[in-house]
Amino acid sequence: MKGNCYTKMQKDTITYSETGYFSKLICHYLDQDERVTPFYHRFPSLENFEAQIIEKQAWFSSASRNALVTSLEKQYEQFSVSDATQLHIEKLSAATTFTITTGHQLNLFTGPLYFLYKIIHTITLSRKLKQQHPNYDFVPVYWMATEDHDFDEINYFRFKGSKIQWNREDGGAVGELSTEGLDAVLELFSTALGSSKNAQYLASLFEEAYIKHSNLADATRYLANELFGEYGLVIVDGNDVGLKTLFAPYVERELFEEVAHQTVNSQTEKLTALGYPEQVHPREINLFYIIKGIRERIIRDGNDFVVNNTEIRFTETEIRSELQAYPERFSPNALLRPLFQEIILPNLTYIGGGGELAYWFQLKSCFEAMEVPFPMVLLRNSALIRTEKQKKKTEALSITDSQLFLKQNELVNQKIRAISNIDIDLSKQRQFLQEQFKEMHTLAAETDASFIGAVKAQEVKQLKGLDHLEQRLLRAQKRKLKDQVQRVVDIQNAVFPLQSLQERNTNFAEFYLEFGTDLVPALLECLDPLGGEFTLVTL
Known part of the structure; x- marks a missing residue:
């Protein structure tokens, strides 16, 4: 399929199955194969959003909305907020406002190109839904994975064939990592960029984000806000006392009932029986204990709870008290993060890559057991950018x-x-x-x-x-x-x-060097939020 989009851009599309880069599970899901239907709630077609809106609206309380807005206002206190983003934060108080969410690690300088595609997808889908449902508002959300601890996955990006890497000791949640040492990375990157106007902007953007902010969470918020703030993107850091307080009752159930372990195992057995792989293996307790410099698993030891690789130990009574006093110290793992997200956001759809969707398909029964609405899950836009x-x-x-x-x-x-x-x-x-x-x-x-x-x-x-x-x-x-x-x-x-795939390796800076401020608007026009095909964009 061919078509024209922004200015001198042209797009062609092929099916995801034709690329050979997407799993059987994902291709079957896109085809709405009946083998996959038991593992999701609603397929993300335009006509299915109204039912999802009604379900989420009935479940999501005004108290949760107010807590969310309060937390967001605190998170943005030290940042310059665009009018569009400020309006979206305010609108989240209303029962007629919903979110379209994607999440991503805190990759250095956005990491691979698909970081852009994920966020662009939330923006374009929010716009499309507003056209379809003018009486509601839809807010694009980027969920920062600040509580992750896989530093080796995020400490570099690739630029013009070279790996630009940040070398330091890791430990604890990555969002709290100090940005100390990134001045050396900036020096290396600036040399590789050259001296053009767009190169100077990229060097300045890196400096403003990483040299002038003290931790990785703040640096990433600044960067994403600079790139997408004008489109009303709202950036959420789940590592927040107010948001963790909303999550605390579900944490308690996970600690004492091991809900995810039981329900996800059952769902996974059904998936694997059909020949689909297990994406994430549940633990008995799918929670971490998180304090400065430490993010370790919580493990049941008889009647007690211990924090792995530490001397920290709680009785049942003590851990209940700890959760009540310090909910921010309890962190969901990759399996429970989707539940946390859906509890604190009035969310309709999660946009993710093939691997992310695969573990969402393991979670439907867990959501049902926790009595939380299961969102529609949508494969993120994938694209290949080439020159004419x-x-x-x-x-x-x-x-x-x-x-x-x-x-x-x-x-x-x-x-x-x-x-x-x-x-x-x-x-x-x-x-x-x-x-x-x-x-x-x-x-x-x-x-x-x-x-x-x-x-x-x-x-x-x-x-x-x-x-x-x-x-x-x-x-x-x-x-x-x-x-x-x-x-x-x-x-x-x-x-x-x-x-x-280009999107899994190349950093956006390579294309920004040549196309500058035209890059994001062009991709916004070329990438169809519900098109369901892989896009080849010709510049």
Whole structure:
């Protein structure tokens, strides 16, 4: 499919299954395959939002709304807030306002490109829903994963083929990490950027975010606010006393009833029985204890509760008192974070990647047990950005959009077969050989059954010989046509860095260097929030 979007941008789309990069579970979900329907509540189609609105509106209390707004106002106290974001925060007090949410780690300088796609998706879907339901308001939300502790997953980004990395000791929740030492990263990044106007802006943006803010949570809030504040994005830090207070009753149930362990295991068994993988394995208690420099699992030890890798221990009475006095010290793990999010937000839809959706599918029965509405889950927009010159090169090499996504060896082999002046495909010879051996099998069975094994072994040997010959022919043609092969390899490497999806590796700064302030508005127009296909954007 082709179409035009912002200014000189053009978009093409292919199905997610055509890319070969998305799991069977996700492809079945997008097709609304009946095997997957027991694992979600409503599919995120435009017509299903009204029922989701009614359900969430009836469940979400005005007290929860007021607590949410109070917490957000405190979180934004030290930040310059756009009029659009301020209006959205105020509107969250009203029973007619709902959120469209995505979440992401605190990756250095946004990390991979899909950080942008996730947030853009919340904005475009909020706009679309406002058109469809003018009597309601819809707020795009970015949930910062400030309580994560996987520092090695977030301490770098890739820029022009290089890995720009922040080296320091980790420990505790990443949101509380000091930004000390990032001045050295800025120096390295500035050198790589060059001196253009857009390069100067990017260097300044990094400096303002990471050098002028003392911790990673504040730095990330500043960065996301600078990029998306004008669109009314609301940024939520769940590591908040007021929000944790709302979550405390569910924490208590998890501590004493181990709800997630029982319900998620049951749901997971049903998923795996259908051949789908387990994404997240539940623990008996899916909570961490979090204080400065420490984020460790809470483990049941007889009648007591211990904090892993520490000397901290609570009796049942003591842990109830600790939860009541310090709810902020109890942190959900990846499995319970979705529940926390849905308890404190008037949320309709969660937008996430394939891996995220896979663990949401394990959670429906847990939500039911906790009596919390299960949101619609939507696969985030995926895109590949290419220049007009790259697209023309691809067309000149007669590479289709779906071929572009093939593994490199398969793509090269297909192109060699297509442009070679000899027939490298020995399928006809294989078929002929197999027909001949059918007769041999019949003959062996009629004369002496002991020969059947020998005939089969000879058939396998000769078929392997044909495979070997075909591979030798391909290698010979690759050498003969090496210039054409190199052009195919070069164009794929240009748009698939590290031979993987561009969005999982490349940082937005590479494209901002060239397109500047046009980049985000262009993507907002090109990416369809409910299109359900992979988008190729040509600049």
